[in-house]
Amino acid sequence: MAKKQEKPQEKQLKVTLVHSSIGLEKSQGETARALGLRKLHHSVVVKDIPSVRGMINKISHLVVVEEV
Numbered sequence: 001m002a003k004k005q006e007k008p009q010e011k012q013l014k015v016t017l018v019h020s021s022i023g024l025e026k027s028q029g030e031t032a033r034a035l036g037l038r039k040l041h042h043s044v045v046v047k048d049i050p051s052v053r054g055m056i057n058k059i060s061h062l063v064v065v066e067e068v
Contacts, residue, residue: 011048012068016041019062031059 021029
């Protein structure tokens with residue numbers, strides 16, 4: 001019998017919006033929306049991939065990030 005190759009579980013990040021994007025560059029608010037963050041203290045779980053890391057880096061002053 002052939003054994004199934006198990007994929008290593010992808011890391012995930014919990015991102016929480018803790019500061020408002022009002023008064024900042026429009027693109028920063030759009031980045032928060034693209035991550036799925038809608039309101040203050042709203043959290044989403046996202047995959048830990050380079051494109052998401054870049055989005056988080058852009059709005060790092062607005063969010064808190066935890067590993068899940």
